[in-house]
Amino acid sequence: MGRFHFFFLSLLLLFIGNGCAVNPERVGGFNLISVEEEKQLGEKFAAEIEKEQKVVKDPEVQAYINRIGEKLLTGVEKVEFPYTFKVVKDDNINAFAIPGGHTYVNTGLIKAAESEDELAAVMAHEINHVVARHSTRQLTQQYGYSLLLQLVLGQDPNLLAQLASQLFGKAGSLYYSRGMESQADYLGVKTMYNAGYDPAGMEKFFQKLQAENKQEPGKLTKFLSSHPLTSERIQNVKAEIGKLPPKSFGASQASPEFSRIKAKVQQQ
Numbered sequence: 001m002g003r004f005h006f007f008f009l010s011l012l013l014l015f016i017g018n019g020c021a022v023n024p025e026r027v028g029g030f031n032l033i034s035v036e037e038e039k040q041l042g043e044k045f046a047a048e049i050e051k052e053q054k055v056v057k058d059p060e061v062q063a064y065i066n067r068i069g070e071k072l073l074t075g076v077e078k079v080e081f082p083y084t085f086k087v088v089k090d091d092n093i094n095a096f097a098i099p100g101g102h103t104y105v106n107t108g109l110i111k112a113a114e115s116e117d118e119l120a121a122v123m124a125h126e127i128n129h130v131v132a133r134h135s136t137r138q139l140t141q142q143y144g145y146s147l148l149l150q151l152v153l154g155q156d157p158n159l160l161a162q163l164a165s166q167l168f169g170k171a172g173s174l175y176y177s178r179g180m181e182s183q184a185d186y187l188g189v190k191t192m193y194n195a196g197y198d199p200a201g202m203e204k205f206f207q208k209l210q211a212e213n214k215q216e217p218g219k220l221t222k223f224l225s226s227h228p229l230t231s232e233r234i235q236n237v238k239a240e241i242g243k244l245p246p247k248s249f250g251a252s253q254a255s256p257e258f259s260r261i262k263a264k265v266q267q268q
C-alpha cells in the first residue's frame, strides 16, 4: 500500500475510532502515540502525581496492592507496559490508571470494598483502560498529537504539571467515552475471571455503590462522574458474567489478609 493510501486509511480509522462505538473485543485500534511514547509520557505523569498526592509507604499495603495488580495482569489480553500499583491517601472512592500502566488506588476504595474481589474489580477496570490504550487515544483527541509529543519530549514541564493535576489530580479527572467505559468493564470481567477473581465482585460492588449514591448523593461524586453507574452498565456486567463457563473462585468473603490491610489503611 502506498504512503498516500496509508495516510487516508489512517484518517479513516481515526474517524471510525472516534465516531463510532468501541468494539469491546478489539484492544488494538489506531493510536498516534506509540507504545514507547506512551511509556515516557506515563513516567512523566507518574512523577507529577506522586509529587501532588501522598503515596502510602507501608510495605505490607504496598506489597498487597502489587500482588493484586500482578495477579490481574496474568488475566489481561496483553501486557505492553511496565505497570506499577500504588495506594494514595485520598478518601474518595476511586482508582485511576494513567498512560503507561501506572495504577493508583485511593485509600477510600480499600475502605469501601468488602472483599479482595471487589477491590480487584475496580483495578481490573482501570488496568483495561491501559490495555486498550484508552488514555492516549482520549488525550490525543482532546489535546492533539503535537501537544502530547511536546510533553513526551519534556519541552513544557509547566504544562505537564498542570495537565497531570487536571487529569489525574485530586480535583481533576480524565473522562472517557461511554464506549471506552463499557469496554473497560467488558475486559475487566474477563481479566478477573482469567486471573482467578470472581467477576461477580464487580457487579456486587457497582450495585453497592449505586445504592449508596441513592442514599447519600454527593459522597461518590467523583467516581460516579467519571464512571456513571447506570443500571444498563450493571446489567451489561451481569450479562457478561453469565456468558462465562462456571468456575470455582474459592472464598470471596473478606480474608484475614484483606481485613488486616483494610485496618492499616483506616489509620492512614
Ligand SMILES: [Zn+2]
Pocket (backbone or CB within 6 Å): 125, 126, 129, 176, 181, 184, 226, 227
Ligand atoms: Zn473507567
